[in-house]
Structure formats: C-alpha cells, structure tokens
Amino acid sequence: MTATTNKAGVISRDSLEGLFDALIARDYVPVGPTVREGVIVLDELRGVDDLPEGWTEDQDAATYRLMRRADAALFGFNNGQHAWKPYLFPPKAKLWEAEKTPDGGFSMRETPDAAKAFAFIGVRPCDLHAIQVQDAVFMAEQNTDPLYARRRRKAFTVVIQCGQAAKTCFCTSMDTGPRADGGFDLALTEILDADRHSFVVEAGSAAGASVLAEIPHSEARPDDLAAAEACTKRAVDQMGRTLDTTGVKDLLYGSYESRRWADLERRCLACGNCTMVCPTCFCTTVEDVTDLSGTHAERWRHWESCYTTDFSYIHGGSVRPTIRSRYRQWLVHKLATWQDQFGTSGCVGCGRCITWCPVGIDLTEEVRLIRDSERKKDAADGHVQEHPHASD
Amino acid sequence: MAQPAEQLPRPMLPTPFRVLETWEEIPGCMSLRVEPAGTGDAAGACAFAPGQFYMIYVFGQGEVPISISGDPARTGELTFTVMAVGTVTDALCAVQPGGIIGLRGPFGSVWPVDEIEGRDVIVMGGGLGLAPLRPAVYHLLNHRDRYGDLTLLYGARQPRTILYTDQLAGWSANDSIDINVTVDNAGRDWTGKVGVVTDFLNWRRLDPDRTSALICGPEIMMRFSAYALLDRGVAAENIHISMERNMKCGVRMCGRCQYGPFFVCDDGPVFSFDRVQHLFRIREV
Ligand SMILES: Cc1cc2nc3c(=O)[nH]c(=O)nc-3n(C[C@H](O)[C@H](O)[C@H](O)COP(=O)(O)OP(=O)(O)OC[C@H]3O[C@@H](n4cnc5c(N)ncnc54)[C@H](O)[C@@H]3O)c2cc1C
Ligand code: SF4
Ligand code: SF4
Ligand code: FES
Numbered sequence: 001m002t003a004t005t006n007k008a009g010v011i012s013r014d015s016l017e018g019l020f021d022a023l024i025a026r027d028y029v030p031v032g033p034t035v036r037e038g039v040i041v042l043d044e045l046r047g048v049d050d051l052p053e054g055w056t057e058d059q060d061a062a063t064y065r066l067m068r069r070a071d072a073a074l075f076g077f078n079n080g081q082h083a084w085k086p087y088l089f090p091p092k093a094k095l096w097e098a099e100k101t102p103d104g105g106f107s108m109r110e111t112p113d114a115a116k117a118f119a120f121i122g123v124r125p126c127d128l129h130a131i132q133v134q135d136a137v138f139m140a141e142q143n144t145d146p147l148y149a150r151r152r153r154k155a156f157t158v159v160i161q162c163g164q165a166a167k168t169c170f171c172t173s174m175d176t177g178p179r180a181d182g183g184f185d186l187a188l189t190e191i192l193d194a195d196r197h198s199f200v201v202e203a204g205s206a207a208g209a210s211v212l213a214e215i216p217h218s219e220a221r222p223d224d225l226a227a228a229e230a231c232t233k234r235a236v237d238q239m240g241r242t243l244d245t246t247g248v249k250d251l252l253y254g255s256y257e258s259r260r261w262a263d264l265e266r267r268c269l270a271c272g273n274c275t276m277v278c279p280t281c282f283c284t285t286v287e288d289v290t291d292l293s294g295t296h297a298e299r300w301r302h303w304e305s306c307y308t309t310d311f312s313y314i315h316g317g318s319v320r321p322t323i324r325s326r327y328r329q330w331l332v333h334k335l336a337t338w339q340d341q342f343g344t345s346g347c348v349g350c351g352r353c354i355t356w357c358p359v360g361i362d363l364t365e366e367v368r369l370i371r372d373s374e375r376k377k378d379a380a381d382g383h384v385q386e387h388p389h390a391s392d
Numbered sequence: 393m394a395q396p397a398e399q400l401p402r403p404m405l406p407t408p409f410r411v412l413e414t415w416e417e418i419p420g421c422m423s424l425r426v427e428p429a430g431t432g433d434a435a436g437a438c439a440f441a442p443g444q445f446y447m448i449y450v451f452g453q454g455e456v457p458i459s460i461s462g463d464p465a466r467t468g469e470l471t472f473t474v475m476a477v478g479t480v481t482d483a484l485c486a487v488q489p490g491g492i493i494g495l496r497g498p499f500g501s502v503w504p505v506d507e508i509e510g511r512d513v514i515v516m517g518g519g520l521g522l523a524p525l526r527p528a529v530y531h532l533l534n535h536r537d538r539y540g541d542l543t544l545l546y547g548a549r550q551p552r553t554i555l556y557t558d559q560l561a562g563w564s565a566n567d568s569i570d571i572n573v574t575v576d577n578a579g580r581d582w583t584g585k586v587g588v589v590t591d592f593l594n595w596r597r598l599d600p601d602r603t604s605a606l607i608c609g610p611e612i613m614m615r616f617s618a619y620a621l622l623d624r625g626v627a628a629e630n631i632h633i634s635m636e637r638n639m640k641c642g643v644r645m646c647g648r649c650q651y652g653p654f655f656v657c658d659d660g661p662v663f664s665f666d667r668v669q670h671l672f673r674i675r676e677v
Pocket of ligand 4: 406643644647648656657658
C-alpha cells in the first residue's frame with residue numbers, strides 16, 4: 001500500500017461516528033469489536049455505540065475475564081478470541097458446484113462469493129501483521145485463493161494502535177506492534193485523559209485519505225502526537241510476555257528429538273483451540289458431497305487443525321499418531337518452518353493461543369524451556385551442535 | 393490493483409476428463425487411460441513430466457492425489473494406476489470407459505531425467521511405488537542413448553502383486569535395461585527371487601560417481617534403499633525419492649502435506665535425499 005503520509009489529524013470522540021458514516025456510504029460492512037455474552041467478539045457494527053465502551057479484559061494463560069474500566073475508552077482492551085481471519089478466510093466455504101449432464105459427464109462452476117466489502121475497525125497491529133502473513137499464504141504469486149483474494153482486495157482496514165498490553169501479549173518480541181507504521185488504510189490512536197477524548201488519525205492509503213477527508217477532524221498538534229507516543233510507550237511497558245526469537249528457527253530445527261515434547265504430551269489435550277484462535281493458521285480439509293438425487297455435487301472447504309489424527313492420515317495410519325509429534329508440528333511450524341515456507345514468522349505474538357488453551361500451555365514458556373534444555377544438552381555434550389536445516 | 397473476477401485463477405476447480413480405457417493390473421488395482429473431455433489443446437492439457445501427479449475427483453465422492461504412470465511421449469492422454477484402498481480409490485477403480493472424472497494438475501516436482509543424462513541410473517521400486525517411476529523408465533528407454541547402464545530393482549509382496557509383468561518381461565528381453573524383481577514371499581511355483589529389494593545392491597557392481605538412483609515405495613523401503621546406496625558411496629544428492637503425504641489442495645494452501653519446511657505437493661513429491669535426510673531420521677515429522 002502506498003503511504004500518502006498526510007499530516008496526522010485528530011478526530012474527537014463525538015466525531016468518530018463520521019468514520020462509520022463514510023464507510024457505510026461507500027457500501028462497506030463495518031466489522032469490529034463488541035461485547036457479547038461476557039466476551040469481546042468481532043461482529044458487524046452499526047456505529048460507535050456498538051463498540052465496547054468502558055470495557056476491558058483480564059487475560060492470562062487459560063484465563064479471560066471481561067471487566068469494567070474506570071473510564072469510557074472505546075478500545076481499552078487488546079484481543080478477544082476472534083481474529084479477523086473468518087472474514088477473509090471463512091471457516092466453512094462452498095468452493096464450487098457441479099451438475100451431472102445428460103451425456104454422463106458433469107459441468108462445474110465456481111460458487112460466487114456473496115460477501116460484501118468489509119471495513120475492519122479496530123485492527124490491532126499484531127493482527128494487521130497476521131493478515132499480511134495470510135496474504136503470503138493465499139495470495140502467493142504462483143497460487144492464489146480466489147475467495148481470499150477478492151475479499152482481501154475489497155477490504156478496508158482501520159488499525160487501532162495499542163495503548164495497553166495484555167499479560168499474554170508479546171508483539172514487541174515478534175516485531176509486530178504495539179504500533180503499526182503502514183499497511184493500513186487508516187490508523188487511530190485513542191487519547192483519553194482528564195480533559196480530552198480523541199483519536200490521533202493517520203491515513204496509510206489513498207482510500208484512507210479520502211475517507212478521512214469526510215470525517216470532521218483537525219490537524220494534530222505536538223501535544224496530540226506526544227500523547228499518542230505515550231500510548232505506545234505505555235503498551236510497550238505493559239507487555240506481558242517475551243519470546244526470545246534469537247536463532248529460534250535453528251533452535252527448533254535442532255530440537256525435533258528434544259525431551260520437552262514428551263512433557264508437553266502430558267499436558268496438551270490436542271483440542272486444537274490454539275489453531276482455531278490463531279490469526280495465521282491456514283490449514284483446511286475438503287469435503288465433496290452430493291445431494292440425494294446424486295446429480296448435484298458440491299465442494300466445501302473447512303478449517304482443519306494439525307492436532308487431529310486425520311490431518312496427516314495416509315493409507316495405513318496417521319503420520320503423527322502421538323500428541324507430542326502434533327504439538328511439535330504446531331510449534332515448529334509457527335516459529336521455524338513457516339520462515340522457510342513464507343519468509344516470515346507464523347506467530348505474530350497476539351497471545352490468543354495462551355489465553356484460550358484450556359490447560360494454559362504458553363508457547364513463550366515452552367520455547368524458553370526448549371532453549372534451556374538444548375543448552376544443557378550442548379553443555380553436557382561438550383560442544384555446540386550444528387543443526388541441519390533446509391534454508392540453504 | 394483490483395483484477396476482474398474472471399482473471400483470478402481457480403486452483404480448486406477440476407477439469408472434466410473422459411476415461412478411454414480401463415484394465416486390471418493386479419487384484420484391486422486398475423489402470424485408467426484418460427483424455428480431456430472438452431475440446432481444445434489436448435496435448436497441452438496433458439503435458440507433464442515424470443514424477444508428477446494429479447488430484448483426481450470422482451463425482452460427489454472426493455478427490456485424491458494419483459501419480460501419472462503412463463508414457464510421457466504419448467501426448468494428448470494420461471494414464472494412472474490406482475490401488476483401491478478406500479472411498480475415493482474404490483470409486484475410481486469402478487469407473488467404466490466413457491465415464492467422466494475431474495482432474496487438477498499436474499502438480500509437483502519431477503524425477504531429474506534431464507540432469508542425470510550421461511549417468512548410470514538405478515530405479516528402485518517397492519509395491520505400487522513402481523507406478524510413479526514408470527514415466528521415468530519410459531523416458532530413459534525412449535532416450536536410451538543418453539544414459540549409461542540402466543537398472544530396475546523392484547520388490548513386491550507376492551508374485552501376484554507384481555505390477556506391469558508383461559512390460560517388465562518385454563523390457564527384460566530387449567536388454568536395454570537390467571530388470572530384477574524380488575518378492576517378500578511366494579509359493580513353490582515362483583522361480584524368481586525371494587527377499588528385499590536392497591539385496592540386489594549387495595553383489596551389484598556400481599560406480600558410485602556415475603550412479604544416480606530414483607526410488608519410490610513405502611517410506612521404510614526408501615530409507616533402507618537410500619542408506620544402502622549411501623553405503624555403496626553414492627552421494628545423497630544423486631539419490632532421489634518420492635514422498636507421500638495427505639493432500640487436499642496440491643497448491644501449498646491446505647497445509648496437509650507438510651514435511652518439515654516442505655510442502656510435499658509442490659516442493660516434492662520428488663526430493664533429492666540430501667534435502668530430506670535430516671528429516672528421514674526423525675519419527676512422525
Ligand atoms: C503424491 C501422491 C501420489 C500418489 N500416487 C498414487 C498412485 O499413483 N496410485 C495410487 O493408487 N495411490 C496413489 N497415492 C495414494 C492415494 O492418494 C491414496 O491411496 C488415496 O488418497 C486414498 O484415498 P481413499 O479415499 O481411497 O481412502 P480413504 O482411506 O477412504 O481416505 C480417507 C482420506 O485419507 C487420506 N489418505 C488415505 N490414504 C492416503 C494416502 N496413501 N496418501 C495420501 N492421502 C491418503 C485422504 O485424505 C483421504 O481423503 C498417491 C498419494 C500421493 C500423496
Ligand atoms: S501462535 Fe499464538 S500468539 Fe502466535 S499468532 Fe498464533 S495465536 Fe497468536
Ligand atoms: S500445520 Fe498446524 S500450526 Fe501450522 S498452520 Fe496448520 S493448523 Fe496451524
Ligand atoms: S496438498 Fe495442500 S498444501 Fe500440499
């Protein structure tokens with residue numbers, strides 16, 4: 001995206017409705033955070049009133065609790081269970097339909113996608129990176145998923161720069177936040193103190209600039225920019241977790257036989273929650289079905305998790321029958337093999353897998369333990385092992 | 393930036409192909425010869441390189457990866473050899489001549505038949521693994537003068553599960569390739585060899601610097617074969633194997649065929665052994 005770096009502006013709390021008005025007038029369906037049944041979810045929004053005003057969350061390993069804030073912040077939380085992924089890469093999608101023809105053959109047609117253009121409102125910087133990670137999967141030069149590509153090209157993204165961090169956040173380790181410098185249409189920073197409630201706004205694209213032109217706003221003054229910077233600093237200071245990424249690819253490539261996997265197997269339930277909440281996981285299965293008459297067939301694509309034994313089934317059995325090898329597939333894919341496949345980490349540090357793991361397995365801790373155990377092993381061996389890997 | 397909808401690729405949409413002929417190879421295993429059902433450039437639609445595979449769709453039943461087993465020199469058509477082992481392969485083996493199936497492909501990496509010109513080639517197959525190797529054998533024989541000594545070492549479970557028996561006999565008779573077949577077990581009427589395919593390497597003279605190997609079969613067979621060749625001094629980069637993994641897309645999108653950093657559907661199925669040797673040692677990758 002080309003950054004038409006106009007000067008930053010300021011939108012007052014009361015003018016923010018203008019963002020929704022401008023987007024709805026352009027036929028976008030606004031999607032963003034809202035409170036439903038005790039959690040902050042993503043859903044279609046009618047306007048500012050649907051945002052989680054005055055709410056925040058307490059997150060930790062296997063813990064999520066919605067709480068009241070002392071103020072009326074609109075974006076005073078981090079990431080709920082939902083990522084933006086389902087809007088671009090639906091959990092269940094019909095890819096095509098086929099009809100038997102009188103000559104014994106069949107004709108096939110791609111199922112048109114009825115989804116409108118989405119405007120994502122309140123995308124966290126880590127989640128913006130997650131979308132870019134999925135772009136590399138679904139919009140690769142060689143292979144493009146038409147469903148994803150159409151939705152993605154139509155989408156409008158409004159980033160909300162983080163002014164706080166959850167105990168499960170580690171975007172600073174993954175270099176994905178808490179501030180996004182580009183790749184969005186608009187980016188907001190929420191400024192809330194004794195005498196103001198406003199949003200510092202930057203346009204990151206021509207489309208963003210044209211939407212911004214319709215929202216009442218003023219030019220940002222130095223103290224607005226200083227307040228925005230202070231927000232970013234606060235989020236950095238609150239960062240709940242860290243993951244040391246130094247040499248993590250080689251570390252994991254060299255740890256396939258680590259004793260840590262056996263320990264993980266005792267705790268991991270192989271429920272697949274971490275893959276379902278993860279904003280970058282892209283694996284799918286395909287289901288081919290017919291109607292009762294047998295003349296109409298459809299192909300459906302569903303999200304699938306590498307924690308199922310079916311995932312790797314070939315004639316004679318699953319390639320990864322044990323939980324230890326399935327957890328290993330997940331972690332090594334996220335942090336190591338992904339880099340060779342797509343030139344980027346598969347983890348953006350959003351922390352969802354930590355919060356939503358029913359037994360609180362924390363990948364940042366597991367990487368630390370693997371590092372420690374490899375270090376001990378190397379010390380015991382009296383030499384530094386060379387780890388063969390596939391990047392050459 | 394926005395492309396018109398029609399210009400987007402449709403990687404998951406099969407193309408209808410007509411089944412021209414089917415025949416039983418061994419019990420439970422059929423070969424199917426197919427051509428594009430539509431009009432148009434049939435030769436172009438059927439162009440492939442030895443080692444590649446298609447995703448084959450049976451109406452309403454499902455889709456499975458199947459290697460091309462036919463002669464690359466026969467243009468405008470494709471041949472597959474399919475073992476009935478489950479829902480889709482059972483249905484595929486039951487398709488009659490005239491029936492229509494859906495194809496996507498060809499996908500995947502290839503046996504390096506051009507790169508190994510001038511060298512001695514050992515082709516090692518285990519069971520149904522001979523099917524994906526056969527296009528390479530055809531190519532070697534079609535261009536016999538471009539290669540040194542050619543050897544086929546093939547192991548099957550029993551005499552009645554030996555694939556392509558007539559063809560093996562024909563090739564054997566004309567001396568352009570040295571054919572050696574063994575079975576795991578057999579009755580008294582079997583006059584051939586009983587044992588594992590790697591036994592053939594024990595007494596065989598080979599020049600490791602001039603030798604390349606193409607191996608396809610169960611993973612355990614490929615492991616023993618590759619290590620036996622390494623023991624004989626053949627370099628890992630001159631040993632090529634073909635991997636099998638669960639596959640739902642063929643285009644690096646479903647994630648199912650991951651093997652360490654590789655997508656077997658696209659980085660494979662054919663790998664030189666030096667690229668995967670470190671993974672081969674580890675269980676459940
Ligand atoms: C690159 C490649 C080339 C192949 N070439 C051939 C060939 O030339 N001839 C041939 O007979 N078979 C070949 N196979 C194996 C063939 O794809 C499987 O036998 C087939 O998928 C089994 O599907 P099914 O529905 O009949 O069996 P089921 O057991 O009913 O299948 C259930 C599911 O399991 C998976 N599955 C089961 N077995 C395998 C398997 N062996 N490999 C991959 N996925 C599997 C599939 O996802 C399938 O949808 C090849 C596999 C790969 C990966
Ligand atoms: S692996 Fe966990 S922390 Fe990383 S992107 Fe996925 S859900 Fe977020
Ligand atoms: S293999 Fe597992 S960790 Fe990797 S993308 Fe697929 S589901 Fe996610
Ligand atoms: S078969 Fe889908 S990624 Fe390889």
